[in-house]
Amino acid sequence: MFAQVLFLMSAFLTIGCAIAVMVTKNIMHSCIFLLGSLIGVAGLYATLGADFVAVTQIMVYVGGIVILMLFAVMLTGGKDFVSRAQNLLGLAPAMGNKWTYGTGLFVGAVFLLTNVSLLMNVSKAYPVKNFGNEFPSTVSAIGKLLVKEHVLAFELSSVLLLGALVGAAIIARPRKQ
Amino acid sequence: MNQTLVSYLSQYEFYDILLGLFGKNEGFLAFTIYLLFTLAIVGLCATIGGLGTYAERKISADIQQRVGPNRVGPYGILQFLADGVKMITKEDVMPFTADKFLFYLAPMLALIGVFATLAVLPWSSGFIMADLNVGIFYLIAISSLVGVSVFLGGYASNSKWSMLGGLRGASQIISYEIPVTISVLSITLLAGGMSFGTILSHQQGTPINWFLFHNPFAFIAFFVYFIGALAETNRAPFDLPEAESELVSGYHTEYTGMRFGFFALAEYIEVFVVCGVGAALFLGGGNLPFNISIDIIPLQLVQVTVFMAKALLLYYVVIWVRWTFPRLRVDQLMSICWKYLTPIAIFNLVGNAVWMVMFNGKSIADLVFGGH
Amino acid sequence: MTPAQIDGLMPIVMLMGIAVLMFTGGHFLSLLLAPKKPSHLKSTPYECGELPVGSAWSAFNVRFYVVGLIFIIFDVESVLMFPIASVFRELNDMGEGLYVLEIFLSFISILVMGIAYCWKKGDLDWVKSYQVSLNNNK
Numbered sequence A: 001m002f003a004q005v006l007f008l009m010s011a012f013l014t015i016g017c018a019i020a021v022m023v024t025k026n027i028m029h030s031c032i033f034l035l036g037s038l039i040g041v042a043g044l045y046a047t048l049g050a051d052f053v054a055v056t057q058i059m060v061y062v063g064g065i066v067i068l069m070l071f072a073v074m075l076t077g078g079k080d081f082v083s084r085a086q087n088l089l090g091l092a093p094a095m096g097n098k099w100t101y102g103t104g105l106f107v108g109a110v111f112l113l114t115n116v117s118l119l120m121n122v123s124k125a126y127p128v129k130n131f132g133n134e135f136p137s138t139v140s141a142i143g144k145l146l147v148k149e150h151v152l153a154f155e156l157s158s159v160l161l162l163g164a165l166v167g168a169a170i171i172a173r174p175r176k177q
Numbered sequence B: 001m002n003q004t005l006v007s008y009l010s011q012y013e014f015y016d017i018l019l020g021l022f023g024k025n026e027g028f029l030a031f032t033i034y035l036l037f038t039l040a041i042v043g044l045c046a047t048i049g050g051l052g053t054y055a056e057r058k059i060s061a062d063i064q065q066r067v068g069p070n071r072v073g074p075y076g077i078l079q080f081l082a083d084g085v086k087m088i089t090k091e092d093v094m095p096f097t098a099d100k101f102l103f104y105l106a107p108m109l110a111l112i113g114v115f116a117t118l119a120v121l122p123w124s125s126g127f128i129m130a131d132l133n134v135g136i137f138y139l140i141a142i143s144s145l146v147g148v149s150v151f152l153g154g155y156a157s158n159s160k161w162s163m164l165g166g167l168r169g170a171s172q173i174i175s176y177e178i179p180v181t182i183s184v185l186s187i188t189l190l191a192g193g194m195s196f197g198t199i200l201s202h203q204q205g206t207p208i209n210w211f212l213f214h215n216p217f218a219f220i221a222f223f224v225y226f227i228g229a230l231a232e233t234n235r236a237p238f239d240l241p242e243a244e245s246e247l248v249s250g251y252h253t254e255y256t257g258m259r260f261g262f263f264a265l266a267e268y269i270e271v272f273v274v275c276g277v278g279a280a281l282f283l284g285g286g287n288l289p290f291n292i293s294i295d296i297i298p299l300q301l302v303q304v305t306v307f308m309a310k311a312l313l314l315y316y317v318v319i320w321v322r323w324t325f326p327r328l329r330v331d332q333l334m335s336i337c338w339k340y341l342t343p344i345a346i347f348n349l350v351g352n353a354v355w356m357v358m359f360n361g362k363s364i365a366d367l368v369f370g371g372h
Numbered sequence C: 001m002t003p004a005q006i007d008g009l010m011p012i013v014m015l016m017g018i019a020v021l022m023f024t025g026g027h028f029l030s031l032l033l034a035p036k037k038p039s040h041l042k043s044t045p046y047e048c049g050e051l052p053v054g055s056a057w058s059a060f061n062v063r064f065y066v067v068g069l070i071f072i073i074f075d076v077e078s079v080l081m082f083p084i085a086s087v088f089r090e091l092n093d094m095g096e097g098l099y100v101l102e103i104f105l106s107f108i109s110i111l112v113m114g115i116a117y118c119w120k121k122g123d124l125d126w127v128k129s130y131q132v133s134l135n136n137n138k
Helices: A003-024 A028-049 A051-076 A098-125 A138-147 A149-171 B005-009 B013-021 B026-063 B077-089 B100-120 B133-140 B145-157 B160-191 B196-201 B214-231 B255-282 B296-324 B329-360 B363-369 C003-005 C009-035 C062-093 C097-120 C128-137
Strands: none
Touching: A003 A028, A003 B005, A003 B026, A003 C003, A003 C009, A028 B100, A028 B145, A051 A138, A051 B133, A051 B145, A051 B160, A051 C062, A098 A138, A098 B100, A138 B005, A138 C062, A149 C062, A149 C097, B005 B026, B013 B026, B026 B077, B026 B100, B026 B255, B026 B296, B026 C009, B077 B255, B077 C009, B100 B133, B100 B145, B100 B255, B100 C009, B133 B196, B133 B255, B133 B363, B145 B160, B145 B255, B160 B196, B160 B214, B160 B255, B160 B329, B160 C062, B196 B255, B214 B255, B214 B329, B255 B296, B296 C009, B329 C062, B329 C097, C062 C097
């Protein structure tokens, strides 16, 4: 019973906030709605039993990315963060005409169809298992996979992060003229 | 593992009687039990937060050789209730330039972030609402909502003092999250799990089994954690976001009445949560200093008392530190975090890992007295 | 996750709900009890008695952003290290401690290289980078 309630709440939070991100005219507000949407996605992960992924979602996105986005918006320091509506419906601040919207709709439809057909096949090939009363902890499973099967990926991710750190430091450094 | 309050209570006989009363509907019974305990814990924590403001004034008065609040109730102990009533009956002023939506939302986010951490706080070995497999990791993650709320509070006010305080606050909170997380990581390494149940089960018995005394690195990790936690909760000497001598009142300069009250409540409860986590991770939590095999409810209540005593002792230290040390400068704040605490924390992590392999996970006490 | 374990997430949702209810309830009470005499001067942003000039929403120093960037990278590193740390004791008891320690140490050493680089180049300094940017503007 609660699983359904949690799923419905998370789904409504995710979709509602995602729509609000598009519709709102204030960029700060859309950052905050994005935060709500990301928390909703964490709730969806939790309903799937992926506790570690759910918490990682909160840790990285809510605690890190959203704050970084808020900082980035403040970095631009515009006088007003509210932009005028310029689209077809007069709602969202996006620019575009009927061609861009048409293309977007087409691409979205193609993506949706591909994803649905893919997921249908996957769910047929791998039916959801009934774990009974014992569900193994995802954390220790992830940990063992990281040190055994995927050890190279783990080490390489560290190199990737090193590159990101150095890159961030260099880009943000005051330039010599 | 992954024990919850309901699964703990279900081992007693009265659970079956209750189940009969609820018509064998386990979900509804679980809902009722959780609701009752959540309300009780929120009430308890709100009281602790309120008494925290009183304790803060009384201890600061003691340190500065004053009397402190002494009018409302015996020794002025009801002062926090009077403050609460005052907060409610104060006029709600909002700057006309403010971003109204975010101005409302910011204190609520702080409150949500702090209350959500209470779900995994281990009051005793049985009384823990949900002993998630990712317990401590979840706690760190969800409490970062407070950082967002501090920034939003500063931004939404559209006042220069608030803006500066909010920016400083957000960057300070995210910076000090790093040493805290890495210190917690070394305890995860020692305990072999992130859930509070696992962490506490390794610290049973006499204080020598606490993770604080597990090895020299864990001992240092406690201080790194505590200093980082002070900064994360914006407590002095790291209270730059609300430095009254330079920023008026920081990110809540423009907040009045009830909304200010909620910011303050969230802050004081967060300090208690941080102290409780410190007590659980390093000081053995609610474990009694002797091993008892029987498990009855009164014994659990004794454990709750022990946990509260440890947490409140740390709470006292937090207040003591606030009224003893001068405030840091912003550049000192950042260099302490990135140039001292983070390298020390990483050094501790490496030291703990090497210790685990070298001595096969034994603590100093095990090595000296022989055990396990 | 079985339904019983999903039920363990109930208190989290409840606590969040209580926070929202408490906030709105407190607001409602203050709406009933508090006086309401708005005036223009009362609702100007506080600037020690002066009338505020301009908006507070202006561009701020880039160093806050740098702190945010470095934080995210450390955040992701710690997220990756948490699962390894949780299985460290278990694998150590199985006699694979040295192997996991090697992996763990090489991961951390790459991270330490990153900090050492930033430290050497002065990206971790708060004041110095500011002075450099001042000199460059001349």
